[in-house]
Amino acid sequence: MNIKYRIIICLVVTVVMFAGLEVRLWNIQVVRHSPINKTAIKQFEHKIFLNPDRGKIYDRNGEQLALDINVDSVFAVPSEISSPSRTSRKLAGILGLNESSLAGKLRKRSSFAWVKRKVGPSLSMKVKKLGLEGIYLLQEKKRFYPENDLACHIIGCVGIDSQGLSGIEKNYEKFLKTASRRAVRVTDAFGRNVITTNEVIKRNKECCDVVLTIDKYIQHVAEVELKKAYINSKASRATIVVQDPATGEILALANYPGFNGNKPLKYASRFMNNPAITNVYEPGSTFKIIAAAAVLEKNMVSPKDRFYCENGLWVIGNYPIRDHEKEGWLNFNQIIMKSSNIGMAKIGEKLGRIGLYEYTRKFGFGNYTGIDLPGESCGILRKTDKWSSISLGRISFGQEIGVTAIQLVSAFSSIANKGRLMQPRIVRHVLDSDGNNAREFEPITIRRVVSHRTVNLLTKMLVGVVEEGTGVRAGVDGYRVAGKTGTAQKYDKKSGAYCSMKYTASFAGFIPAYKPRVTILVIVDEPEGVYYGGTVAAPVFSRVAQKIMEYYSIPWDEYKLATNR
Template identity: 40%
Template sequence: MNENRTLTPFQMRLLFLGLLTSICVVLVGGRLFYLMVTMRETLQERAVLQHQHTLKLEARRGTILDRNGRQLATSVEVESVYAVPKAFKGALVTDASLQLSTCLSLPLSRISARLEGDRSFVWLERKAKPRVVRCIRDLNLAGIGFLNESRRYYPKRSLAAHILGYVGLDNTGMSGVEYALEDEIRGEPGRRIIWTDARNRRAASRVDAKPRPGRAAFLTIDENLQHIAESELEQAIRESHSKSGIAIIMRPETGELLAIASFPSFNPNRYGDYPEGHWRNRAVTDVYEPGSTFKFVAAAAALQEGVTTEDERIDCGRGMIRVGGSIIRDSHAFDVLTFREVVEQSSNVGMIRIGQRLGKERFEKYIRAFGFGETTGIELPAESRGILRPSKTWGPVTLAAISFGQEIGVTPLQMVTATNVIAAGGYLMRPHLLLGLGGADGSLETPVSPEPVRRVIDTETARRLTDLLVGVVERGTGQRAKLPSYVVAGKTGTAQKAVRGGYSKTDYIASFVGFAPAGRPALTALVILDSPEGDHSGSRAAGVFARIMRRALRYLAVPPSDEAPIRIAKVWPQMRPILGGTAQGPARNARNLRQQTVFEAWTPKDPLSDAAGGAPDVIGLSARDGLVRFVARGIVPEILGQGFVLEQVPRAGHALEPGTRARLVLSPVPVGPGMPGLQWEDGVTVATFSYDGDRMGLGRAGSARRGSPVQRNEITD
């Protein structure tokens, strides 16, 4: 017989408690499953965000050096200050802000704004000064940290500022070479991981990926020539009270830019302290009407096309000519001048008649061939192409005006590059600033070869035009460009500045462009003065050109025009073209062919080095140039020392067989005629040198006959 059993109150309470406990266990287990399994990845990410921070480590930017390895821009390690705002709550924000404001010299409100909120990271001062870092360290505040960063530093301050440019706070190039070569010199950034504890204090850190430094950049600029150009230009501007000025020096046979000076300038270490107008590189961005300096283009076209000769007499209309209903006047009332005198005396009327003979289509062809109306391709940003309208839009007045340098806009770089065509024997050489990129050891690893763009005029026309430009300096408007020991070729320009509705009657562009020595050009240069007071003629710029050229030629030890050249007086590092092959070998492509032509035209022949398969003559050359010549023969020589080639094995002309071992012994300075076994041409002037470890001295000079070896320390009479 079944009896109904009832639960006692105590049992009921136990059952309820068991059910409740089971439900709680299920809920807790479900919650743990949700947190530990379902939300595992999400919660881990949140933990990482709270206690782990990833910072970008800037790469060290590559050093920028001049052609001789002198540092123009480098990077230094500095400290930046950061804060963890979560570590500051309530009154801590005010207290910390008061203490930090004394070190940072910032308003209290700005610091408080950065410390408030729930952010895990905020910069207080990027790339702080050492005294600021020391001050904040002494405060010993929790939630404040320090990180090493790289800061760009320009040790020469304003020297070559417009070439180098500057970088922003994040080490990104903003102008100049810093901007143009950003991809090569910026490097690859790394990562640092920072862990903080529950109170947001820095607990540990490690570098997750090391930054990779950028490559060094070797420029064609010579620091000493840059200083010469800048100092002389600044002096001229202050004397003439000009608004601005430009000076450019170029190496004729390679197109290498040796100096680009622009005034006013700035210090790239503190570029923010200067007006933005001072940052502009006027040599590539500014467009101006060149005036009479442009007349050599019409003269070159006329000689090349045979429309005139140097001695043809040209009617200059007593200083006046009517063109298309307009009257154009000369500065002087010339009657009849030979074409040579038209160039020397800078007659506008005479040059207009030459332009009319050429015709607008043919004239435009030569203008564009000289490189006007297009960018040069220089390794600088914001280059202007100038202003050159198609000839089909020219009227008679425009044709006449362009003949003497009006109604056309050019950049200073275009102007010096075009003039360099004459100095380079008729070739337009592409101007360039980059000599090459450096390797991991800082040596020049990736050289840049000179690039002839095209032949513009033939060699004979270039010679005749040089003779005309020499006359400008010897007898014409450019006499202030004369140098005591050198023959100078060049052209003056006095251009009215274009203003709304016509041309200014008071503001002029005074300029001079030329090269020296005229017979064997070593340098091509341009000087421009914007709105000089008093004498505003191109003659004033010619005087500045003379001062720059005199110092530059002396620095390079270029022999005077009235003496035979000293074969080894001072060898300039990397002065010869860097070619893909030898001048004697067949060209493998069109570019090599162009390079060969220029190489043969400008590199003196060494009789011994012309022997088929023979060792080249590299005595006196830089290590790099000597290496290039041996490698072109298929031999990689052993290099001993640094500087210039003092001795070579095998000797020049010696047969090179497969497996031949070669050795180059270097000296820190070019030694010159003290070399044993050098063979001299008849009548070549020689000189001895002394070197005391600090400077090189030039001894007594004499002459030696061909085939006569000159021994070390021997003076020939």
Template identity: 35%
Template sequence: MRAGACAAVVLLIYLILAGRLAQLHWTSGPELQRVASRQRIVHEVLPGRPGDIVDCRGVVLAASIETHSMFVVPRKLRDADSTALLLASALDLDPRALSERISTHAAKGFLWVKRRISEDEAARVRALGLPRDEWGFRQEFQRIYPQGLCAAQVIGVRDIDGTGRGGIEAAFDARLRGAPGRRELLQDARGRVLEVRTGSEQPARHGETIRLTVDTYLQLQSERVLDEVMDEWKPRSSCAVVLDPQTGAVLAMASRPTFDPSHPERAPANGWTNRVISDQYEPGSTFKPMIVAWALEQGMIQRDEVFDCELGEWRMGGRVLHDHHRYGALSVSQILAKSSNIGMAKIGVRLTNPRLHDAALAFGFGRRTGIELPAEEDGLVRPLKQWTRYSTGSIPMGQEISATPLQVATAFATLANGGVLVSPHVVVTADLGTASGTTPVLSQVIGAET
């Protein structure tokens, strides 16, 4: 009797379970199948490789290598503290800090542990044997700079998230970064990849290569000279630029202090500044050749003309101008060679303020050169209405205006290029009128014969 009752109960339970399974199969089966399928399909992002930056000869200045970045899934960690301790040991991290980070993000489904790890570190993580649904690697690209500090401010850096910061890296970020792709992976319950779903892959688009006009040999020589200047004279900063007068190509551009783009976190605060385009000074005597050239072009002075330089002292309105030596009669070329302030002031009187103002603007002062780099300054040429009689003597001596080193170099390149002002550029393959060997001529400032 008891055996029969027990058998009946077992049969009843079996029938109930069978009925429930049948109900799930017929009413909820398709939905449960879709949920299970979604849980097993993972969308993987395929990062695009950032483009290289090379010099005019193809020497690589910046490139990218594949590397692993390690993450955990905090909400799936079975023993968060133990996992943090193991990972900290494998990746040379502070175990307490890592444990606190994981605890803070305990409900999240993703948390970076360490990015761009070495192959040895990746091997140590694998050797831990942690459950595969708790952690993983993602492929990323790490920027490397094979030439070290060479042209650091020109190149810039790419940050931990692959965004260009400063220099070419920032100015051409959209073209360098490329675009990510994606694909669908089929995983089991432990997170192991079973297959890549056919037809699901959308390939990544890799970034473009940007070729600079910079010549690495000239760049390294320029930087070596700057280092010698810094060591010998101990200035706060220094810079150098080398231009091709005929094409406007920047062959070298260097600044000190500088930084190591492989370790931007160690850069001094003033090491990021590209002083060739950002620092502004009164050009002083370097401005004098442009004024003489403009005066000759305007017919206000003659090549063989001689000026009385007043034995080194001359009263101009309410002030007295001085030369370093007691010069008497000087020709135009001698005024430049000896850098006579008095001779230049007398040329300024011939030109008058309107023509002096025109000269400054014609040679490119008071506006950006348009070089393909961020943070270029305008310099300063005040509106003509703000000039005074004092300006007539000061402007020819390179005072009352300010200019970047690149503006001054561009003005001298104009003199060396038969009076043709060519906008400087640092990129060969760009959309800014400097591609395919074209020469962006802005204006004929003075005649070639001048």
């Protein structure tokens, strides 16, 4: 065999071997690329899930009530830190952390540890200036409420991971949560940081921002006046709801005390609840409009019909019913004006159980109003077969029934809205990321409750309450006000009786009486000293209503000063 052929044999063997290696490389690099690449990414990259971006919350005029701001979070790559104790000493001082627990974190040979999340710009500048090895900043989003505690119970708040915990933040989570974010850290084999990128994983294309029915100005006015009343009366709690009767839109809703959504951890969870929709209370005399509307609608009693008010004490069976004033004969108008329980009980007797139950339901009690806020209660309304012999009378003047503020304000609004009950609403529309309306919420009429005639008669009675009855302090210069006071003894569950020391003072009404623009309900819970709804709650109504009338530039009904001074 010639040497030439032996060389060619070697050459062929060589080429075959290279071909074999090519096949092997094809197998590793192309055929098995994706599983190997997955494993490789797991080794090279570390993912940190960050808070999702959230949309903004606006009031009805486009004022920002909640938005995201950029803040820095500080994290450490412990494997890059040569002296954990020195690093933790420097950092702990600036960030206000426990030095020894931080040092413990940094001593672990891990490749990642949060030091402190969401620090302010001045702190993050200080951390930057220190230039410590193995300490990095990562931009995150933080929820910010520019008005602090304004409308806190409506807006709600978010948790540390930007998840909605209460209010609109919770109920509109799926619209507000717009984009999920994560940071990808590329590390070397020792876990040291090489690069960190911040990327958007998923964007919610559906919607973005939420526009509330709330008017920031009215909300502000309502909160200021509510707080004053709360402080002056040393109450345990106070609630105000302002509603547009024509549409059912909530213009303002506040409870005092509230909380500051920027610092949610400072408040106990009971401050986060929204008593205006979760708290069930006995409405007392404000509830008298239900039975009154029912008898007027059914033509059973006319405003001039007279009832004997038993000189302030009427005993049915063993149960006494008392009036505040000792009255003899009063007509229907006067019964409402002076808020006689005995008179109202007698009107209730005329109406009967079925009639009262029917109209209570018709006005929306015993049902959820469907307001778009979490935790709504439907109140307490027992079936008529569970009623005792005096239940009919008591329910007629607002005892033995549990309602929520939102139910009661809606019931008053139905009178103001010519007899049509509207669903109370808190969100006007949801905007998509381009600012277009993605969802519009139209006013929803639930039902017609009473006729125009009934509305006119009842409104006249309620005007009487404010002009010469128990509600004179609710009057507003230049406008006729229709309203009703309520002073309810609180039922004590422990003793099973109404206690003589604790009251719920309230006032509900609308203005201008014959062309209503707003319905306002004020509830002051457990005021100290003077406890009448007409004294504690009515003035709040008056001041808030006056400011709203000015704000809306509504012409005076007549040149007439209110009788409340």
